[in-house]
Each structure stands twice: as structure tokens, then as C-alpha cells.
Amino acid sequence: MEKRPVILVVDDEGYTRKLLSKLLGSLGYDVLTAVDGPEALRKFEASVADLVMLDQRMPGMDGLTVLRRIKELDPAVAVIMMTGYGTVEEAVKAMKLGAYDYLAKPFDNVDEVELTVKRALKDKFLSDENRYLKERLDESLSFDAVVGRSKAMRRIIDLIKKVAPLDSTVLLHGETGTGKELIAQTIHQNSPRASRRFVAVNCGSLSESLLESTLFGYEKGAFTGAVKTTTGYFEAADGGTLFLDEITGTSLKLQTSLLRVLQEREFTRLGDTVRRKTDFRLITAANVPMEEEIAAGRFREDLYYRINVIPIEIPPLRERREDIALLARYFLDRFREKLGKDVGPFTAGALAAMEAYEWRGNVRELENMVERVVALKGSGPIDAADLPPHVTGRGGAQDAAAPESYSAMPFQEAKETFERLYIEDVLKRVDGNVSKAAEITGIRRQNLYLKLKKYGLR
Template identity: 40%
Template structure:
């Protein structure tokens, strides 16, 4: 077989004739006579190309292109119409259609055009299979999703510097994907077969951070009963990622400067230097230059770290990527929740785009994970979003308490009764969850 084709057309005789022609060409052909039935076939069969009429009884074929590309981006769609319209053709292409042809007038074009669309669809499926594997493995720049110009610039800069051994400083708000970029740089670098070690500098006291980074000798302090290797030792030959480096104390910054200058350090309680071959990628959500001017960060360390700086844009500046990212995470979490074919409705997408996203991609990912768990059908509407997305506030037509109760019950079911995990997914504290369980008698 040359591939699978789905014909969506309410003119059954025409669909049947076209089906026979394509079957003789070696294609595996499926038929549907409404958009709804067509989407069902797409969810059940491994379709490569869709031939869809524009005038369908339940939805416009141009809008159907958007729905198909949202849930099955690798599938190609060719729109068919009885009356050619340049306006409709442009709209279809903008929605992601492969092409737009007129019935009757363009009959000779259908077979060669289908062959081209089939070739592209199969190539995209191969690429997506490789992409999914890389994303699952956390590999390279394929793990970074987005089409906005700002993220493309950041990716290109990161790709170029990955080929070198240069120190990199990633700047951006919390949740913009700094660790994802750091991993991508490492995995695309000559050091990719060595360790990638990530440490959040704000997650330790300064004394503990020093011993974690550089290790210590037995007897260096109470409880140090044996030598301990530090994270720089663990990353030897590879890359160490220092997240939130702006939280590091000035004395520890001095020690970090020595590592950058001499590739050596002294363990806590030791008198001998330890040499390492480590690439350093640092990240911060602070303006380190301003912090240096205030005396909170060493000038010399800032200049050594900022040899190559990459600014990661906040999600609020990537409005065009919100739908792309949300669709990506909806597929990912939908599969985990045994709902692999969820489709975002236009009001849902508009609600996402209207949100401020102060937590950036991390916040979006958490919201979509919760939505995937709570969804009951294929269509995902704005009522599944957290209460702060509802601009009507207390005047909403939904009974928010009833919805919240059902949400909590579903999340608990999903987590197998694990209340700590349920509280994380709900975005509330564990104490608050217990209070709500008692309040709703769950």
C-alpha cells in the first residue's frame, strides 16, 4: 500500500467514485461524510492524507483543517470545493492545508498532488517518531517547542555555541525553560557522551552548596566521616548547569571564579587542589549586571560567566506559541491519562492566550496536565481551566464548588489516592487539600 487516505465528503456518490480511483492507485482509502465522523476515523486509523470537502454539513472544511492539524500535525489535508474561492484557498493554507483544489476543474491534479502530500506526510511521521523519542529522552533542541521568532533566535544561538566549549549564561524568567536549553546545549556538544549535572543554587544553604559543589575531606566538619565527591567531580568531562547562580554568596562566587579561570578547586577541609575538565552553563532570573553594580555579585565573575549570553523570552512575548505548546502537552498528558485524542476548542485556546502566564512554560505545562486528567470527552473547553482563568469571577454560570469537588475527586483517582501528588497537580498546598476533602466530604 502507498499510504492511507481519508475522504470526507457528504456527496456519497462522489466520495465513492474518488475512493475507487484512489484504491486503483494503490492507496488504502477510508470514507466519512461529516467532519465528526472524519475525526473519529482519524482517531481510529493511521491516516496519512485527508481529502476534505469545504462544504460539510456540520463544520466548514477550512476550520476542520485546523482541528486536524492540532491533534495530528503530521497528517496532510487537501481541501476540495465545488466553487473555487481565492479567499477560502488562502484561509485553508493559513490553517495548515497542503493545498486547495476545485472539483471537476482540477481532476487531473488530484493524483499527483496526493502523491506529493503523501510523501510529505510520511516524512513528517518519520521526523515526529524521531522527535518523540528525542523529547522522551530529553535529547537536543528537538525537545524545545515553538515557532515564534524570539525562540527561534534563542535556539539558533544555543545551537551555535553548543559546538564550542564556551561558558554560557542563560537569562530568563522562572519557568522559561533554562534547564531544557542547558541540556540541549550539552547533548549537541562534543561532551554529550559525558555527564550532565544540574544543581539549583537556591536550593541549598551556602555552606551546604559549597560542599555539594566541591565535595569535602573526611573530618572537615562534624558528620564528615568519609571523603565525598562534589558535583564538579561528578561532571568531570561533561557539563555542569548552575541554575539561579545569582543566589550564590560572595565567598562562594570567589571560589567559582577560580574554577572558571584555572579549572581547579579545593575541597572543603582539603589542602590540595583538584583539577577538572568541566563546561559551565549558568542561569539566572536576575539582572546580574545590575546586581554587580549594587555589590551583590562579583564583577569579574559576571564577565567570565557572560562570555555568551542567551536571553530566553517569557511566554507572554510568545503568544503565537501558546497554542502550539498547549497542543504538544495535551498530546503528551492525554496519552498518560488514556485520552490520546483530545482537541482544544477555540474558546479554550482564547482563554489560554488571554492569560498572563507569570509562571511561563512551567505554569502552562502544569495547567495542561490537570486539564488532560479532568477531560471527559475529546473536546477540551475553558470550563476545565483553573478558576483564575474565568474572567466572570463569581458571576460564572458554572457551579464552581461543584466543579472543584469533581476536579479533586478525578485528580485523586488519577494519582491513586496520593494526596501530595494531587495537591501538586491542583496547584494548592497539602493542608488546603485536606481542608477541602473535609469540606466536600470526599
């Protein structure tokens, strides 16, 4: 169920406010009212209005000033100007400032008001959708984006082709960097919900309070720092797909709230009492064994059964080495085009070195390495000597751990090499569990996520 459009009516005449509130309310819209410019701006900042019906002439701040301020706050909002003293010159000024249309008062024909409002909202939502699709155009995916020729990847591709047209909940499991979000995006882009939003959030990288406000949204004043009413991801994903990565990073309290939303398909913004309906397809992902999390009391068993309708296991890159050369060439083509570089192809020696490397950061580590090589390579074929030392073994874990190997490096490179290898080793010991790695290293979890991303380990 889609959310009801919100309309803010701004007029110093009580009769006009009452008339429009009754008319628009009967048409199924949520209506807010303001008597002057300052109140209108306050309510606009605190709301998520889709349309503003704005009186041209009001005491104090006039309509054109309010229009200008509103457009500065949200250029996408639709504004219909209203006046009983309309002139062509005023209408032209309003249109230049971004007004959608102009209505003359008194409203002799309420059908005209209704049609103008419907047209403005339709065009506004169409514009929003086009803007969203344009933003996603470069990221639009097909099944071809899931690259692999190994038996394991062919099985996964066949499975997501079967799953995509359905509306069933999917649980992706695999190590960090194996491409879980890419597969989630591919499922969405090939589903009946493809024209609506794909909303992704990494549960493990956010604190409990921040994740709660991100998912549920909040009203102005709900907590310190809540200066504006903000829609959450449950609302933003309505009609589309919500992807919750590293779902084991959620607290038991938040798991209980999430289970309730999945059962009832309703939620309440923080600081609000209004229950709102939402309809999204849920895809979740985890990089640690869910059964162990349940046994340890860190994850609710009933929520696990709710999200584990269609499980998909994604193997680490080191277990499908036949995909490494294919992926490396795929990333090489992408970054050559992106960076405008005439480099490549990979030599047999370079491919052999990559296929021998462990890739603890999986596909993401390989992708980041190829981008780095393309960026630094002048031209010509890419040989093993062009690859980072830790990949070829010239500065691998054993060599780099020796103090004498660092003395040949600049300080910053030596520091980063040690840090990457140290974090990689800790992650290996805890089977990729970022929370455990944060405890062992003494690095705050949010900061550890940044380092994982920096070094291509997630």
C-alpha cells in the same frame, strides 16, 4: 582531566599490600589499603573506591562476608577476589555475590594482575556510563524539544545551534519558568560532551554551606554529618556540562571560590588538601537583571564577565503568545501518552483563553496546567470550561481576590488559590526575584521554592 581511579586493597599479608600498592601506584591509580574486614568496610564507606581487591581468607571477618557488605553499600563497585587457597566452589560463591574476577596468590605473573585490573575498571566505567545514559534516555533532547514558532524563539533556536558545538560559557537570562534548564540540556545534548554527564544545581534553593559542599564535595569528618567521603558536582561534571541555575543566589564568598575554580580548573574537597583537576563546560542562568545585582554589590563583576561569554535572553511566554497554542498541543500529546488518556484536542475557546492569560509562571505553569487538565478530564475535546478558573477568568486574580468568590470553594482549594495568587503578585512586584519575595512574604527561601514548584510558578 579525568580523575584517577581509586583501588582499595584488602589483605592481612603486609607483603601483598605493599606489592599491589607499588604496582598499582606505578600504573597511575590511587591506592588505599586495609588489613582486615572491619578496616576495609570503614575505608570503603569513607572513600569513593572504584575497585576493591579483596583477600578471600582473613582472620575474623572472611572475604565473602566483606564482599557481601561492600555490594550492599555500592552494587556498582568492581571486586576482584584473591586467595592462595582457591577452590572452584569458593570462586562460584564469590561470583554469585557479585565479584568481577578471581586471582590466585602468589602472583606469579604481574601482567595478569595488571590486565585483570584494567579490564575490571574498564567494564566498571562502561557500566557506569551505560547506566547514566539509560537514566537519561527518556530525557534525551534534540533542538525539536525547544518548542516555538515566534521570531524570538526561532532566533534562540538558531543561536543555540551555533553555540552547542562550541565549548564557550553560556549565560541564560529569563524569568522563572521560561525553560532555561531545557535550553541548557539541549546545548549539552548537541555538544561534543553529550556522552558525559549534565549536572544541574539550583543555587538559589540551597544555603551557602550546603551549596558549597554540593559543588566541592567533602571528605569524611569535614563537618558534622559528613559520615562518608562524597564527590561534588565539580568532580561529577568532569568531561561534561555543569549548569548553575539562579547563580545570583550565591553568596559573595562562594562567588570568589567559583571564580578561582573557573580560572584554575582545580578545586579542593572540603576537609581535604589535595587539589583536583576538572574539565567541564559551564552554563549559568539568572532570572534577575545581573547589572542590578552587580550595582547593588551582591554579585562580583569579574565573575559576571567570566560567565557572560555568550548571553542568551529568553523572553517570557506573554511576549510570544503565538507560541502558547503550539506549546499547549505539545504538552497535551506528551501527557496523553504518559497518563494513557484519550483526551483532546483543545477547542478554539480553550486556546483563546490560554492565549489571553498572562502566564506569570511562563512555560512551566502552562505545562503543569496541561498535565492537570489531562489527568482530570475523562475523555473528549478540552474546552475552556475544563481549564482552571484563574486561566479563563472565572476565578482570575480579580474575582479570586474577592472574599465571596472563596465561599464557593472547598477550604483547601480556597487556601491554595489565595496562596498562589498572593505569591504570584509578590513575584510580579519584585520582577521575579525570589530572595526579595521571601523577605516580603516572610516565607523561608527554600520553602518558597517548594511553593513556586507546587503552583507551577517556577
